[in-house]
Amino acid sequence: MAITMAQALNTALHDAMEADDKVVMFGEDVGKLGGVFRITDKLQERFGDKRCFDTPLAESGIVGTAIGMALYGYKPVVEMQFDGFTYPAFEQIVSHLAKLRNRSRGTVTVPVVIRIPYGGGIGAVEHHSESPENFFCHVAGLKVVSPGTPSDGYSLLREAVTSADPVLFFEPKRRYWLKEEADLPASTEPFGTAVVRREGTTASLFCYGPMVRTCLDAAAAAEDEGWDLEVVDLRTLVPLDVRTVTASVEKTGRALVVHEAQVFSGFGAELAAQVTERCFYHLEAPVLRVGGFDVPYPPAKLEEYFLPDTDRILDTVERSLSFV
DSSP: OEEEHHHHHHHHHHHHHHHOTTEEEEETTOSSSOOTTOTTTTHHHHHOTTTEEEOOSOHHHHHHHHHHHHHTTOEEEEEOSSGGGSGGGHHIIIIIITTHHHHTTTSOOOOOEEEEEEOSOSOOOTTSSOOOHHHHHTSTTOEEEOOOSHHHHHHHHHHHHHOSSOEEEEEEGGGTTOEEEOOSSOOOOOTTOOEEEEOOSSEEEEEOTTHHHHHHHHHHHHGGGTOOEEEEEOOEEESOOHHHHHHHHHHHSOEEEEEEEESTTSHHHHHHHHHHHHHGGGOSSOOEEEEEOSSOOOOGGGHHHHSOOHHHHHHHHHHHHTOO
């Protein structure tokens, strides 16, 4: 059957709460309304307002409460209503959530999942279309996940809920309505496993979250140029599957990293460094990056110029092939 990513995520939350009565879901408008994107639709109706409930508009309080509940044995799943609303909780995430297990020498775990709808493409206003994933990739003690397909949305979220470590779960909001033929429950590859979505020999495209579909579209268009592009979906940024990344580069000799976030100091820089260190003698060209421009996210009427698209990816492939 055809399912959307939104349906897959909703089903994952339902099944996780059904399987373990210690799993609780809370955040702004996630109860009766079911969240602004309806990802938590009917969860309060099914499990009651003690396990799925609304909170005040205070992200630091949401995450602080989740930390306290995790210390008492619960498994909180909380929602940051939009990506740009995560920053008020930055102190709680970085200084406490990420460090408690290490601080306690492993005697205390904080199994908190923070769901973050992120990225652009929906015509939203300021603070609603950002890509803050790299802030959290830099923080030891956190896992960072971003599914690019409905099946992964289900499977990775189920794994996140069972993780003893805190997980930042980045949901590509413009892909909530992406459909896939799949049956739920779905079981896909675990954390730390990248997937080759399309085999190729000309160059490797590395992507995650919202850019998976964009890269697949670019690879299909590249056939008209006689280019055979490999598309690798990273799926989890922390932990990163370096083995699959390097195997792809060793095969194609060329690497491009594609993400929505600004290029400067983005995740592509880390991946470029990893590839250069491990695959230097296999590279036929420098590792190139395709991403957002180094400006604040623009107004809705201009976001199509900001977001990476098929043309920008293919232009960058052509640049890579110009190194001979």
